[in-house]
Amino acid sequence: MALVERQVRNGAEESGKRATKLVLVVTKDTLDQVYPPLILATTAAASGLEVDVYFTFWGLKLLDRRSHRKTKLASVGNPALPMPNILGMLPGMTAVTTSMMQRKIKKYWPTIPEMMLQAKEMGVRFHACSPTMGLMGIRKEDLIPQTDDIVGASTFLDWATSPGTATIFV
């Protein structure tokens, strides 16, 4: 690798090229699991990376116009929440934790639909996972117009194994 240019960073010598593409996989549709990939997607696009987001399983709900604006936060099963499970399981508590979290998030970021629009404007591509669409009860006509295409696991793997790609599975 003598011909490869060297760069010194963090005190370590490195060779090879920096990744120029980011592939994000979104498999959940709760507020706390959707913001991280969307923040990464917009930040990466702003830095000039090519960004593909693959929505699969519950993550597909974000591309479904019926659930696109309804991302929630689970009210039970998360010991980090300031709420015991016995309260969290009561009817309406998912709505309570969701709106608590949304109020806090609003100080820092746009809503999820707004962030998705922003990402699209920056060139981020949104892909629906074909093999899980049926499972999630989502048809082609349910998809929001920001969806670029419907692709399968082999296309995703093709991206993930492509040279110069960092893949993050959320």
Next chain:
Amino acid sequence: MALVERQVRNGAEESGKRATKLVLVVTKDTLDQVYPPLILATTAAASGLEVDVYFTFWGLKLLDRRSHRKTKLASVGNPALPMPNILGMLPGMTAVTTSMMQRKIKKYWPTIPEMMLQAKEMGVRFHACSPTMGLMGIRKEDLIPQTDDIVGASTFLDWATSPGTATIFV
């Protein structure tokens, strides 16, 4: 990098080689967290990739003959489910959501034990994480015969840092 062959894909110039190995880490044992890595494992193997699946923490239950056929779906803590937590927490509801999901899944994929057999026939390797076996109460003799070996975190890291490898942690 002048000597490296160039390829044009997605409109971007790239250099370097495509990854030829996929390392999957399975840390959960719920239906919705097990199908994604198994779908990726079989798809990748079908495309000629070398595939290693590392089962650790709850994921080890898939290699345990006592729980191998009993993967469930959580009935609470997932706001995407069409069931409020107050119902989800009732006795038997994990079985209800599990069988609802299994019925849907059956239209698209084999069962998990079937997919694991299929993956093995395609050359996918299954590894049990040694440091978490004791924690999960699993002994060597509990492992299904499809388990290739019992290895530790340093072996896993050896794979994950190996050239030409894409690693996905689920």
Next chain:
Amino acid sequence: MALVERQVRNGAEESGKRATKLVLVVTKDTLDQVYPPLILATTAAASGLEVDVYFTFWGLKLLDRRSHRKTKLASVGNPALPMPNILGMLPGMTAVTTSMMQRKIKKYWPTIPEMMLQAKEMGVRFHACSPTMGLMGIRKEDLIPQTDDIVGASTFLDWATSPGTATIFV
């Protein structure tokens, strides 16, 4: 790539260099989601890898002195636990599953604060995610002294796309 040294491993010919850096992202703060990245961090550091751990969202609680010693295990929503949700949601059950798990873990690993100290002594760097600190109600002065710095998503992406880096998102 003719000049690149070849190595034969797992029967496959490879070219390119092994990754020398590991970037771990910790987004949750439950026992079962914190041990895997900490085990990987210490194992990687022991093998001579450069290790950066990025704590974000619930993961930030590990860098907060007020919650640093209080990592719990969820008592509901995990069908792998030997406890039905109807019990798991009762007051105090999070404490019960947490201490059950902690007792088991103690046979294999140090506590989380101990492992974090160990990791620091081995040169692992701990980073707090600036954009989620406010969201989690954490101020600079709440951070444990083991925190190296407070950085944003673009710094994280800079690491993740750096040559010779393996990134694992937990």
